[in-house]
Amino acid sequence: MRTESNSPVPGGPSAVGREGRQAATIYDVAKLAGVNASTVSRALSQPGRISAKTDKKVQDAVKALNYRVNPVARALPTGRTKTIGLLVADITNPVFFDIARGAERAAATRDYTLVLAESAESPETELLAAQRLLAVADGVVLATSRLSDDQIRQLSQSKPVVVINREVADVPSVMADIETGISQAVRHLFMLAHKSVAYVAGPERSWMSRRRWEIINDRCNWSNISAVPIGGSAPTVEGGRKAAMKVLESGATAVIAYNDLVAIGLMQEMVGGGKDVPDDISIIGFDNIFGSDFTTPPLTTISSPLAEMGASAIELVLRAVGATEGAGDIGDLATELLIRGSTGKVRIPPR
Amino acid sequence: MRTESNSPVPGGPSAVGREGRQAATIYDVAKLAGVNASTVSRALSQPGRISAKTDKKVQDAVKALNYRVNPVARALPTGRTKTIGLLVADITNPVFFDIARGAERAAATRDYTLVLAESAESPETELLAAQRLLAVADGVVLATSRLSDDQIRQLSQSKPVVVINREVADVPSVMADIETGISQAVRHLFMLAHKSVAYVAGPERSWMSRRRWEIINDRCNWSNISAVPIGGSAPTVEGGRKAAMKVLESGATAVIAYNDLVAIGLMQEMVGGGKDVPDDISIIGFDNIFGSDFTTPPLTTISSPLAEMGASAIELVLRAVGATEGAGDIGDLATELLIRGSTGKVRIPPR
DNA sequence: TTGTACGCGTTATCAG
DNA sequence: CTGATAACGCGTACAA
Numbered sequence A, B: 001m002r003t004e005s006n007s008p009v010p011g012g013p014s015a016v017g018r019e020g021r022q023a024a025t026i027y028d029v030a031k032l033a034g035v036n037a038s039t040v041s042r043a044l045s046q047p048g049r050i051s052a053k054t055d056k057k058v059q060d061a062v063k064a065l066n067y068r069v070n071p072v073a074r075a076l077p078t079g080r081t082k083t084i085g086l087l088v089a090d091i092t093n094p095v096f097f098d099i100a101r102g103a104e105r106a107a108a109t110r111d112y113t114l115v116l117a118e119s120a121e122s123p124e125t126e127l128l129a130a131q132r133l134l135a136v137a138d139g140v141v142l143a144t145s146r147l148s149d150d151q152i153r154q155l156s157q158s159k160p161v162v163v164i165n166r167e168v169a170d171v172p173s174v175m176a177d178i179e180t181g182i183s184q185a186v187r188h189l190f191m192l193a194h195k196s197v198a199y200v201a202g203p204e205r206s207w208m209s210r211r212r213w214e215i216i217n218d219r220c221n222w223s224n225i226s227a228v229p230i231g232g233s234a235p236t237v238e239g240g241r242k243a244a245m246k247v248l249e250s251g252a253t254a255v256i257a258y259n260d261l262v263a264i265g266l267m268q269e270m271v272g273g274g275k276d277v278p279d280d281i282s283i284i285g286f287d288n289i290f291g292s293d294f295t296t297p298p299l300t301t302i303s304s305p306l307a308e309m310g311a312s313a314i315e316l317v318l319r320a321v322g323a324t325e326g327a328g329d330i331g332d333l334a335t336e337l338l339i340r341g342s343t344g345k346v347r348i349p350p351r
Numbered sequence C: 001t002t003g004t005a006c007g008c009g010t011t012a013t014c015a016g
Numbered sequence D: 001c002t003g004a005t006a007a008c009g010c011g012t013a014c015a016a
Helices: A026-033 A037-045 A052-065 A071-078 A094-109 A123-136 A149-155 A178-191 A207-222 A237-250 A260-272 A306-320 B026-033 B037-045 B052-065 B071-078 B094-109 B123-136 B149-155 B178-191 B207-222 B237-250 B260-272 B306-320
Strands: A083-088 A113-118 A139-142 A161-164 A196-200 A226-230 A254-257 A282-287 A300-303 A336-338 B083-088 B113-118 B139-142 B161-164 B196-200 B226-230 B254-257 B282-287 B300-303 B336-338
Touching (some): A026 A037, A071 B071, A071 B123, A083 A094, A094 A260, A113 A123, A113 B094, A113 B123, A123 A139, A123 B071, A123 B113, A139 A306, A149 A161, A161 A306, A207 A226, A226 A237, A237 A260, A254 A260, B026 B052, B083 B094, B083 B306, B094 B260, B094 B306, B113 B123, B123 B139, B123 B149, B139 B306, B149 B161, B161 B306, B178 B207, B178 B282, B178 B300, B196 B207, B196 B237, B207 B226, B226 B237, B254 B260, B260 B282
Parallel strands (some): A083 A113, A083 A139, A139 A161, A196 A226, A282 A300, B083 B113, B139 B161, B196 B226, B254 B282
Antiparallel strands (some): A113 B113, A300 A336
8 A cells, every 4th residue: 555645644634635625724824814823713712802803814814715623623622522422223213213303403503413323222232332422422312222221321421421211310311201191091091991901012121111011001000901011022013013913812902012113013914914993903102203193094192202302312411511501300201192093992892 | 710620721621520530542551551652553553563462462451441542533633534424404304214224324334423414405504514514524425405516516525425316417426216217107107097197396406306307297298198397395294285286276187296295295185185096186206205105095106215325325435435445336226116005097087 | 912832642654 | 563753633721
């Protein structure tokens, strides 16, 4: 491999060759403006602390050279990249998109940029990815973590970490208040005369899946409904399809799925198998993802304000890094049952 | 504002306080290993060019101190951040989801990280965002650009830029071969005896929208079908709803929408208004987005391999920065008509 | 208010 | 094969 650059740092920018004219630095600006580089630096970051005409000279030079600060150079002495990491278990999951949307916009508003990473549902990958993100970003949002509480706490020692839909001692989080949504759902099923409801769980390592089950079970007990758990399936449409048979065999007249994807898979498989929804079986999902109202019948679901949650998570990180004022906790975000067409009165009495 | 740090650079890492123990540097490693910092650097980046036992000493020290390279420090002399920017017009658009999915995975495979930005459909915002991305990332992918050819070319002078679904001279791009898909669609409509089809266009500034119209118009002429353009609506479900009336008034018996979102809005509005799809009117979308098969009837659509396109775009950027071998163009990616339930034989003859 | 000088953590040249 | 050292671009005590 040969190097024919005369740059002081051969690997450096000027060695790339492919690039256009070398970007201007504060030194170039300083020279043109007839001031010192440090003055330029100040003029750019602390507009007040500079004399009016020096400022003008600098601004003119900046325009003339089309100067832009080099963010990575700025980040080195500063330690801040104005970047926030967003880590999700599975990019494919529509839940993530709503979160990302809220997060991106919240970040952009504060002039921060989002850095994306996916863990492919693997705790090991997630840990590595989180560490990599923390090395670049000023803070990280864990959207659907499969890590242990300890691991998360440990990560949060170096830089601000915020988790979504998960409770970890000493780590700030943004939670959906699923209790109310679930209560509404169970009451809804109760009114429709259901006596037995199944819960199709998500990934084993999902904290949220376990939590949802606990609350569903609890509320069902209150209402004298028997709740039957149906073990860990993938949180996808396919996962839902595969779980359909087990649900049917359970004898339940209604089913609550870990999320909308699973619910949709369940519905597809059941309708495809000749069952009628909701006459034969009622289906409820979680999250109100994009498209959950496209189905026939449209899916009844416990909706979470995903975009807001993404935004709030960013907001919390921003506070932690001191980029924004605000204080106090962000209370759990409201959740509600969206009654659409996939739930109805029981027709076939439970055996 | 007071500063009580004794760090040489007060704004620097050690001043943050919130952070845990200061991260180890190569100097710490060097000291512990009893070698020079530059040796550590080499041991880490060029494993071959170091003696076996020096290497071991370094590795041990690395583990002992739990050392991690500082990516921003590395990026300064190097000029490479191992980061690629992905810029989209609207995060909310499901088309973007699939592209992002493919892109993220392709990037992760090569050990690159994705940086996200949204332009909110505004050319000004897009330009600014692109410039910001280019300052941080090693290259940028423009997924749904609203910029002019010149602006894009200009951006691509500093660092590699790849566009998706857009043709710009001198700028590498990843394109879906929409001709075949559209040909299939028009032929399909022809076989169903349609004589007049409407095209509901997308945003005025969308290059893709114009191109789709051109080809549709062309193919319709071939088949002696009259094609009627229905001007720029927002590329959203809402945009589709608003355009429904105009479509009906046009007297067309079939409509091709700028994308699936618009098509779904169209369908919702029409079905809501008492029309039957496809008996009264056939509807075809573009892209085969997530959920487009959830509708009733499921949407017939011209599908693009969005995830592959995202991946290919990243691949092209990676080649340009020399991070990956490969050469040659990436041919246009195949497109095909997915015939589902929203298209059928004309029932009402055109007036 | 402005200039001087140094350091942020890493890479790469150049001697040894 | 390894050590010393300059430089990447910028921010900021400190002195002027």
